[in-house]
Amino acid sequence: MTPDPHIQISDLRLSYGDKEVIHGISFDVFRNEIFGIIGPAQSGKTSLLRCLNRTIDFSPEARITGTIRVDGSDVRKSVEVHDLRRRIGMVAPLPVGLPLSIYDNVAFAPRCSGVRRKSELDVVVERCLRQAALWDEVKDRLDSLGTKLSGGQQQRLTIARALSHQPEILCLDEFSIAIDPVTTMRIEEVLRELRSQMTILLVTNLIQQARRLADRTLFLWQGEVIELNPTAVVFSETPASRKTYDYVNGLFG
């Protein structure tokens, strides 16, 4: 089976003002894989995700060259940017429960794209909360505030919201930074199940998390790709780059 490239990034450069933070990186992400991105802070991981769903547009000082293709079409030439963002689910490092009810948090995105029928919304809300392993905890209080949930619950709510517009790509940006290990393991289970339905980009500072989950792992360091290999190779005694070995073994970073 030949891998089917879902996201193709070629010679992507990003600078904020005079400062270039991504220095011409190229790689493909295959359909239905969990693609790990590891690297220390300031290596351009979050910026990369923002380029992908074009929320980078909200930073007027950002300059981008190169191309990012999703299913072969250039995201920067995408006519309807909101459509693009609906195809990509995005989970930020810190949980953000919107100041709305739990139900409205999940129903927000479908409503934005014009779904009005209560019966349809009910189905979406239940499906997403189940997928995010939150349904059993909140099914009796869907109209209480999303912001009143605990941190771990809010992060799962955030994931439910990211799934609510049925994305084909799910990006998680250090999703476990503010939640406890037990919740982290539950979400990791969820991700393994979701892989059959979507491509998952997992940006993480927890090297072992990439090792547990990712099919392939990319090591990004100061805006450059050091190594992209199957996860088993990256974490082996003999990765392609000496720097990778040092990083995953905690010798620096």
Add this chain to the structure above:
Amino acid sequence: MSGDPSSLFTETPAVRRKLRQEAVARGILGAMAAVIILPLVLIVGYLLWRAAPSLTVGFLLQPPTHGMRDGGVWPALVGTIYLVFLSLAVSAPIGILAAVYLNEYARENWLNRMINLAVINLAGVPSIVHALFGLGAFVYAARFGCSIISASLTLAIMTLPVIIANTRLALASVPRSFREACWNVGATRWQTIRAVVLPNAVSGILTGIILQVSRAAGETAPIMFTGAVFFKVVRTGTLFPYALQDQCMALSMHLFTLATQVPDVKESIPFATAVVLMGSVLLVNTAAIGLRIYLRSHRKW
């Protein structure tokens, strides 16, 4: 520090000094907080005491009689209500919508900074200057004459910049992460504003407008040139005695004329007028504060 465990909880000189400083700081700060109540109590108390002989329901509902030397303040009260509500009906929507644009849509560039600077400076322009502008722009250029509409528009110009500045502050206090979460799921800016930003900024926006109610009611200079008059006969027994192109009386102006222009006024009348002015402003404020408490208790984070 010595290693003797018994010294851990004893009062050393350093601890005593620290506690003394704490007591002094607390005392001074508390005294200052108490001092701010004093003028309020004095002003309200003095006014009520001096106004007491004239404070009746009839004072509210009757027009002045005997060449302003007796009677009530009905035409002035209604005039003030007209001016306040008309001016805010103009300035609040424009100010709020403009602030939403500036804060949520406009890019941070030199034009935005210029507008911001203009707003801040306009907010600092003395009201007498606004009065002259209103006289030139509305009374003469727009040919509205000296009328309620000219006076209201002048007050609107005066309150607009403060409403804009305050609304921007309220909008900026809504965390950016909420907006980003909405953008990430493909919401447009307007969907984001309507669902998340405005509901959470509304109590702050309202506060700014409340403050402008008292300002619009209390200012004398802007309306003196543009629409308020010394005395005007109005029909009694109707809630809408003025037409928009009429001139009107206003409480602040009425108070000024009673205190300085009319000889032999019964002494309690100016004080009673002041009480009515203050009371009506307080009434509006209380209602708005109640609304704000209600909205804040429904605030969501």
